[in-house]
Amino acid sequence: MNLCWTCGPVGLPNTAFRGIVLACVSLVVMPLLSRAKRKVGHALGSAAMHADAKQTEFCTYLSAILLAGLLLNAFFRLWWADPAAALIMVPVIAKEGIEGLQGKACDECSG
Numbered sequence: 625m626n627l628c629w630t631c632g633p634v635g636l637p638n639t640a641f642r643g644i645v646l647a648c649v650s651l652v653v654m655p656l657l658s659r660a661k662r663k664v665g666h667a668l669g670s671a672a673m674h675a676d677a678k679q680t681e682f683c684t685y686l687s688a689i690l691l692a693g694l695l696l697n698a699f700f701r702l703w704w705a706d707p708a709a710a711l712i713m714v715p716v717i718a719k720e721g722i723e724g725l726q727g728k729a730c731d732e733c734s735g
Contacts, residue, residue, distance in 0.1 A: 639698040647691035654684040682720060689713055 658680040665673030693709025696702045 640694055641698070644691065644694045644698060647687050647694060650687035651684060651691065654680055654687060658684065679720075685716070686713055689716075 658677045661673055661677035661680055664670070665677055689709050689712055693706040696705030
C-alpha cells in the first residue's frame with residue numbers, strides 16, 4: 625500500500641543532478657567505447673568483441689532514455705517522467721535479454 629503513495633504526486637522524486645551528469649557522461653563515453661570495441665573486434669576477427677560493442681551501443685540508448693526522464697523531472701517538474709522512462713526501458717531490455725538467451729547474434733557480430 626505504501627508503494628501507491630510513493631509513486632504518486634504525494635511522494636515526488638527529488639531532482640537528481642548527479643544522475644543527470646552521469647547520464648550525460650555516459651552519452652559521450654559509450655559511443656566512443658563502442659566504436660573502439662568495434663575496431664578491436666574487427667582487428668581480432670572477434671565476434672564476441674563485436675557483440676560487446678553492440679551491447680555498449682545499446683547502453684547509449686538506455687542512457688538517452690534515462691536522461692530524458694531526469695531532465696523532464698528536473699526542469700518541468702513532471703514527476704512521472706522518470707518512472708515512465710524506466711517503463712520505456714523494460715520492453716527494450718526484455719527483448720535484448722530474450723534474444724541473448726535464445727543465442728541470437730546481431731548481423732555484424734556473426735561475421
